[in-house]
Every structure is written in C-alpha cells, then in structure tokens.
Amino acid sequence: DQQVKQNSPSLSVQEGRISILNCDYTNSMFDYFLWYKKYPAEGPTFLISISSIKDKNEDGRFTVFLNKSAKHLSLHIVPSQPGDSAVYFCAASAGHRDDKIIFGKGTRLHILP
Amino acid sequence: GAVVSQHPSWVICKSGTSVKIECRSLDFQATTMFWYRQFPKQSLMLMATSNEGSKATYEQGVEKDKFLINHASLTLSTLTVTSAHPEDSSFYICSASLKYGANYGYTFGSGTRLTVV
Numbered sequence: 001d002q003q004v005k006q007n008s009p010s011l012s013v014q015e016g017r018i019s020i021l022n023c024d025y026t027n028s029m030f031d032y033f034l035w036y037k038k039y040p041a042e043g044p045t046f047l048i049s050i051s052s053i054k055d056k057n058e059d060g061r062f063t064v065f066l067n068k069s070a071k072h073l074s075l076h077i078v079p080s081q082p083g084d085s086a087v088y089f090c091a092a093s094a095g096h097r098d099d100k101i102i103f104g105k106g107t108r109l110h111i112l113p
Numbered sequence: 114g115a116v117v118s119q120h121p122s123w124v125i126c127k128s129g130t131s132v133k134i135e136c137r138s139l140d141f142q143a144t145t146m147f148w149y150r151q152f153p154k155q156s157l158m159l160m161a162t163s164n165e166g167s168k169a170t171y172e173q174g175v176e177k178d179k180f181l182i183n184h185a186s187l188t189l190s191t192l193t194v195t196s197a198h199p200e201d202s203s204f205y206i207c208s209a210s211l212k213y214g215a216n217y218g219y220t221f222g223s224g225t226r227l228t229v230v
Contacts, residue, residue, distance in 0.1 A: 034218065043119070043206050043221035044157070089157065091219075100147055101219055105156040 003027045004092050006104035014112050019077040021107050023090030026071065030092040034101065035064060035075045037086045044089060048075070077109075085111045115141050115211050119222025126197055126229055134192045134225045136207030142187035143209035147219070148180075151204045163190040197229040 005024045013019045023033075031052035036044035050057040050064045050073065057064050063076045077084055090104040116139040126132050136146055144165045149157040161182050162170040169182035179201075181193040194201055208221040 036221075041204065041224065041226060043117075043208075043223045046218050046220065049218060100159050100162050102159065103149075103157045 002105075003030075004090055004102050004104040006088075006090050006107050008107050009105070010108040010110065012110040012112055013080045015082060016079045019075075019080045019084065019109055019111070021075040021077075021088050021090070021109065023073050023075075023104055024071055025073075025092050027092070027094075027102075028071070029094045030102075032093045033064070033066060033073050034091045034093075035062070036089045036091060036103075037084075038089060038106070039086055047088075080109075080111050082111050082113065085109055115139075115209075115220045117143075117207060117209050117220045117222040119207055119225055121225060122223060123226040124228070126227070128198055128229055129196055131193055131195045132197055132227060134194075134205055134207075134227075136190045136192070136209075136222050138188045138209050138220075141209075141211055143190075143211070144187060145210055146184060146190040147208045147210075148182060148190075148192050149206045149208070151206065151224075157206060160192075165190075194227065197227070199229045202227055202229045 003026050034049040035047040038044040048059050048062045048064050050066050055066050066073045087106045087108045089106045091101045093099045093101040118137045120135045146163040148160045151157045159172050160175045163182045163184040165184045171177045184190040204224050206224040208219045210219050
C-alpha cells in the first residue's frame, strides 16, 4: 500500500517556465510534508517543507501548496532553471520530529533549453 | 548547516561476507536516525529507525538479523549487512532528523553503493 504517491514518473519543462510536481497521500495521520531533490548516487537534498496547519509555503523559487481535504500537495518551481533537472521526491510524516518519513516514487524533472 | 556523513561511499564485497556502513551526524546530536535503501529508478524504501541506546525498529519485510543496526552514540549509527548476497546490492542511505525554528527536517547522508559479487 503506497501511502505517498507521485503519479508522474517524469516531467519536461521549458527553461524559464513553471514546473509543477504533484503528490498525493492516503494516510490522514500525515501532517508534515517535505520535498527533496536527488541526483543519482547521492543522498536527497532538502528543498522545502510544509506543516498541515498551512496551505502554502514559499522559499525563493520554490513554493509548496497543500490541499488537506484532497490529500494533495504540489511543488512549484518558477522560473525553472537547467540545474533543476533531477528527481524530486515527495515525503510525509506523522508529525513528530523523530517519526519516520515515507517517500513517494519520485518524479524526474527535465528542464529543456 | 547540519551535516550527516556516511561512509563508505561505495563498497564491493564477496557473497557471504559482511559489510558495515557508518552514518555520523557531524555537528549535531541525532537521537534518531533512519536507514533507507534505493533500487535503481525506485523510491527510497525505509528499512529501519535507529534509536540511540535502544533496539532499532524495523519495517515490515526487513530482516533484522540480516541488517544489523547499532546506534551506540548520539552521533553514530551503523548498518551491517551480514552474509551479503547479490540481491543485497543496492544504494543505502541514512538520515537524521533535526529541528530548525518551528520546523524540522531530515538531513541525509551521501549514500553507500553496495555491490555484492
């Protein structure tokens, strides 16, 4: 049973445009969500997080939106840059900082020149 | 920023031998660390939660006798793959949770590529 779902395995976006990566979750106990960027053979790099008490969190070019009723969140990257090409993982936890986080399968983002 | 150091970055071993992977929090204390493995083009699958001074909590389907986890100090957790077989070949990653302001996040090590021949 996949608790965190990223249904798009890959996404191609023109440089300068907006990249939107989507994530759905099924576990209603999740109340903390994170996005990570990962290159091959490296550990994930934290991008941005959001608590369930918010519906939006912004950090530079990255914005995460959370729709609790739909159990859906999305990561917006604008403007997209070539260095953004990577695999993006959505992750969720049940809130306690020492609780485990569960990852989605990832979405490979290609930024086209 | 908080750094988690993972060593070695890659290792090749023969079938039947054991391999130890270390995960260290360099500038903070981590009471809890997590171990993940990733198969090619797959997600990061949580294997176990490592708690300092107590037994690790393993996820369903993960053999605790095969993947020995020791968290002897607040800055070090180790994963030992015992009697390794080719199917254990994978990318293993550790992480530690830390708090910053009102939020918290998870810092990851750089991963270990294990190849069993």
